[in-house]
Amino acid sequence: MNYFFITQRPGLLPAPHFLQALCSHWPQAQAEEIHNPADIHALEFSIPLAHSRVYGSLTRGGDSVVFVGDLRDCAEFALWCQTLLPREEVATFCDESMSGTLELDGGTTSADILRAFEGAS
Template identity: 40%
Template sequence: MNYFLVMLSDWRFSARDFKHRLLTRWPHATLHEAADPGSLDCFEFELPMAHSKLVGALRRDGSGIAFDGDLRDVAEFALWCRSFVPEAERLHFCDEGVSGQLDLTPHTSPADLFRLFDYTPPPPGWRNYSLISRPQWDLPPHEFAQHLCLRWPSAHVQLEPDTHRHRTVSFQVPMVHSSVTGALCRPVPSLDFTGDARDCAALALWCRSVLLAEQVSVSSEGRFLVLHSTTTVEDFLRALGAPPS
């Protein structure tokens, strides 16, 4: 998902100043000047952060920044940008589907941004996972909820009737090592979930078995795995994180 910082007043980011601040804060950042002088962006950047590689671009006119990464890193980056924008100027944060948006102030916290997307950071030792099927998610929300309840009768599953909400289905599934919680999310349907890695592996492989998509993949903290009918829990753990010791 892409996120945006948009200036809603006359103040603008200076490309030169922004580069200097970026490299001071993240010395190992990678910057690329835009090859096309007519492009909307003047340069792109990659930041190695705690949970992902955050990738972004500064608009040529200084009116905003587009970026993507783990939401924890997204929140840190957005609030860092807010820290050097004059307090009286309006800096707006939103995602590409405009399902979460907020004017940032010097007092905005990461928790304020997490609430926009009903996001809860995982406990120590747990990871957040995102499962996507291509070319499209082929199960309507109500059918996915039914399949989930048939597989795990003790699961707590809630359909969200409000079409403007980020989530369409929320669930909590009691499993062997943890209770896996997650949601089917808009705008491009993805299944976001967290729990013990072994239980998350079992959930992901079950999803692979009920989806008819050409490709089903899972990502977590910058790592990526395409699921096949032969993929095992051990394959998942090797690629996306071993269980806590």
């Protein structure tokens, strides 16, 4: 299932900053910039985490990330994405069908995400 991390304003996740932060936080991550300006994605990545490998991409507008993996790992990844935003910014974590959705802020935990997605799929 695809999961999404969506900011409320565009440009909050610029690709160069996101890429540097991703590789700094997860040195084992693999990432590749997408140079075709017609592609809506600026970069693609994969990160080996505890329960799965999370695969994803950042949109060129810097306002959303789409990714797939075990929900526990995706929750961890979404919370990390939240740390890249200014403290006052709220983002949305959701699945592709919107059967699970949660607004994220600095106080959101993995347990909050897992509770919000119980039974969603």
